[in-house]
Amino acid sequence: MTHSFDQDYWDQHWRPDPTGAPSAMAVSPPHPYLVRELDDLEPGTALDAGCGAGAEALWLAARGWQVTGADLAHDALVRAAERAAASGVADRVRWVQADLTTWEPDVSYDLVTTSYAHPAMPQLEFYDQVASWVAAGGTLLIVGHLHHGPGHGAGEPPAAASVRADDIVARLDPDRWVVATAEEPSRTLAAHGVSEVALHDVVVRATRRH
Ligand SMILES: C[S@@+](CC[C@H](N)C(=O)[O-])C[C@H]1O[C@@H](n2cnc3c(N)ncnc32)[C@H](O)[C@@H]1O
Incomplete structure (x- = not known):
């Protein structure tokens, strides 16, 4: 993996297919950790950092959160x-095109979540930044990739994006x-034109005291 996860990379990643066929990520459902980790939370303001095509932001909006979805692309x-x-939730979501490696929101959020976002900066430093946007009493939910090394299947994320929960x-x-x-759970997903892809994930949820 020699490229950088910069604007060009992500613009190309999200460029619509000339045939009009949506990519798997453009239609993907929210990941399962949202429901498990956030279903009991009282809705407030939320930021989805690196929201992509918005699956998680829409899930939150449908549950009453006022969501800001931010992405580079x-x-x-x-x-x-x-x-x-x-899906009838447009009035509860605001979309912001921003480079989150340099962006500074002018408010903090009751919930900040980021899912599988790996920008062109060290992954843990990106998570430091994301955590700094959580309001006192608010929640941080990080869902990331856990790299298992070469030969672990078609859905394998790049090593530079990999983090351990403990880190x-x-x-x-x-x-x-x-x-x-x-925790570091695994799951399977039907995607990438093959029958099933094994995903190795990292999930960290924390509440900010003050
Ligand atoms: C693998 S996708 C995940 C999208 C979505 N969160 C999901 O789980 O389906 C990573 C996303 O992070 C975004 N991203 C990467 N670098 C970024 C940056 N510096 N600022 C904002 N978004 C960025 C990409 O454009 C892309 O949409």
Whole structure:
């Protein structure tokens, strides 16, 4: 993997297929950890950092959250806005095109979540940044990739995006954070034109004390 996860890479990733066929990620459902980790939370304001085509942002909006979906790629946000309109939650989601490696929101959020986003910066530093946008009393939910090395299947994410749950937790100051979930689950997904892909994930949820 020699390229950088920069604007060009993600613009190309999200560029619509000339045939009009949507990519798997453009139609993907939200990942299962949202329901499991957030279903009991009282809705408030939420940021989905690197929201892509908006599956998670739309899930949150449908449950009453006021969501900001931020992503680098214009075409991803176009697709996300189409999905929001189609599912009747457009009034509860705001889409922001932003480079999250440099963006600074002017508010903090009751929930900040990021799912499989790997920008052109060290992954753990990106998570530090994302965590700093959580309001006092708010929740951080990080879902990331766990790289299992070469030869582990078609859906294998790049090594640079890989993190361990313990490494994320080690950066959350215990005076400031209460960690509720830190795990490395696996699941299978029908995708990428093959019958099933094994996904190795990292899930960390924490609540900010102050
Ligand atoms: C693998 S996709 C995941 C999308 C979505 N969260 C999901 O789970 O389906 C990673 C997303 O992060 C976005 N991204 C990458 N670097 C970014 C950056 N510097 N700022 C904002 N978004 C970025 C990409 O455009 C892409 O939509």
